[in-house]
Amino acid sequence: MSTLWLMLITSLIIHRRNLAFAALVNVTVDDQGADPTSKYGFSFNPPWIIGQNCPGCEAKPDPKQAHGGTWSDITYDPSSPTRTIPQNATFDFTGSAIYVYGIQSQSTTNPVSEADTVFYIDGTRLGNYKFTPNSTGDAYTYNQLLFKAEGLGQASHVLQIQNGQIGGPISLTLLDYLVYSTYAYPYRIGLDFT
Ligand SMILES: *[C@@H]1O[C@H](CO)[C@@H](O)[C@H](O)[C@H]1NC(C)=O
Ligand SMILES: *[C@@H]1O[C@H](CO)[C@@H](O)[C@H](O)[C@H]1NC(C)=O
C-alpha cells in the first residue's frame, strides 16, 4: 500500500470519528420542567404564577397549545403597588445558542397585553422583546419567539429574563419553554434522554 493511500485512509477514519463524536443537539426545557441533562429548571424571583392553574388570571391560553400544557404568568405594572419591581427568571445552561418562547396574548384589555421583556446572557443585555396589542377579544399566538442568541461559544452561560423595566410600560410575559443548542456525545445523549 502506498503512503498516499495510508494517509487517505487515516484521514477518513479521523473524520469519521469526529463526525461520530461531536453532535450539535437541541435541548428543550419547559417553563415548569427540568433540563433532561441536569435535572434543573428555571429559577423565578419572585415566584411567577402557575398559568395553567390560575382561574383568577386574565390570560387564559389553551393549555393544549402550550408546550407541556404549562406556562408561567407575570405582570409588571408601574401603577400597581405590588408589581412595580421587574420580575426575573434565570436558567443556567452549557451550550452555544438559546431560544426563548412564550405565548403572546393579543388583547388590549383583558389582560392588558403589552410586553417589554429584557434578556441578558451572562449579565449582558442582548435582547428586548416589545409587543403592543391590537385586539379586544381573546386571541393568543403560541410558540412566539421572544429571544434568541446564537454564536455564544460552547460554555456555561446564565440566561436572565426580566419582565418590565423601571420607568417602562406595563408588561405581561407568558413564558412557555426554551431550547438551547449544545455539543454532546451521541452515546451520552442516548443515556441522558432515555
Ligand atoms: C435548534 O433549534 C433552533 C430553533 O428552532 C434551530 O434554528 C436550530 O437549527 C436547531 N439546531 C439543531 C442542531 O437542531
Ligand atoms: C430583577 O433583576 C433586575 C436586574 O436585572 C433587578 O433590578 C430587579 O430588582 C430584580 N427583581 C427582583 C424581584 O429581584
Ligand SMILES: *[C@@H]1O[C@H](CO)[C@@H](O)[C@H](O)[C@H]1NC(C)=O
Ligand atoms: C394584530 O397583531 C397581530 C400580531 O402582530 C397581527 O397578526 C394582526 O394582523 C393584527 N391585527 C390587526 C387588526 O391589526
